[in-house]
């Protein structure tokens with residue numbers, strides 16, 4: 001079943017794969033194609049589940065994200081993996097990623113200048129647009145939660161989540177290496 005949250009997970013796979021510093025040009029091209037399809041269709045598919053073309057484009061974006069993410073994911077997934085394992089709170093992986101994406105894009109921005117125009121093109125944005133602001137607006141248009149607090153995460157969870165993020169395999173392939181304090185700041189900005 002297609003939801004806004006699983007669509008945002010596909011977008012997060014495509015964005016993090018494209019941004020990962022590992023050298024894998026074919027994976028980047030596939031991720032960008034998936035990002036372009038998801039960006040153009042996620043609102044249509046969410047609003048109108050009977051639109052078969054939009055659903056097909058989202059299915060293709062999900063497949064392309066999964067084909068490409070062996071290149072590496074990043075801080076969004078390093079943080080969402082431990083949050084998805086918080087005891088007693090079944091938090092949706094895709095919703096977590098949607099909510100975390102803006103703060104991670106802002107953290108990565110200083111090292112992504114060379115990729116920004118291409119990333120923005122995949123998002124359907126002008127070359128100099130702010131991709132983090134765009135994702136925040138998109139999340140709200142899709143009816144996704146405004147922050148981690150609205151999802152049931154508490155500030156008391158932050159320390160353990162940041163510790164676990166440093167050990168997650170996706171930590172190593174974020175384009176800008178994050179410290180524990182950086183992860184705490186990203187969680188705070190996503191709250």
Ligand SMILES: [Zn+2]
Pocket residue numbers: 009012013077093097
């Ligand atoms: Zn994911």
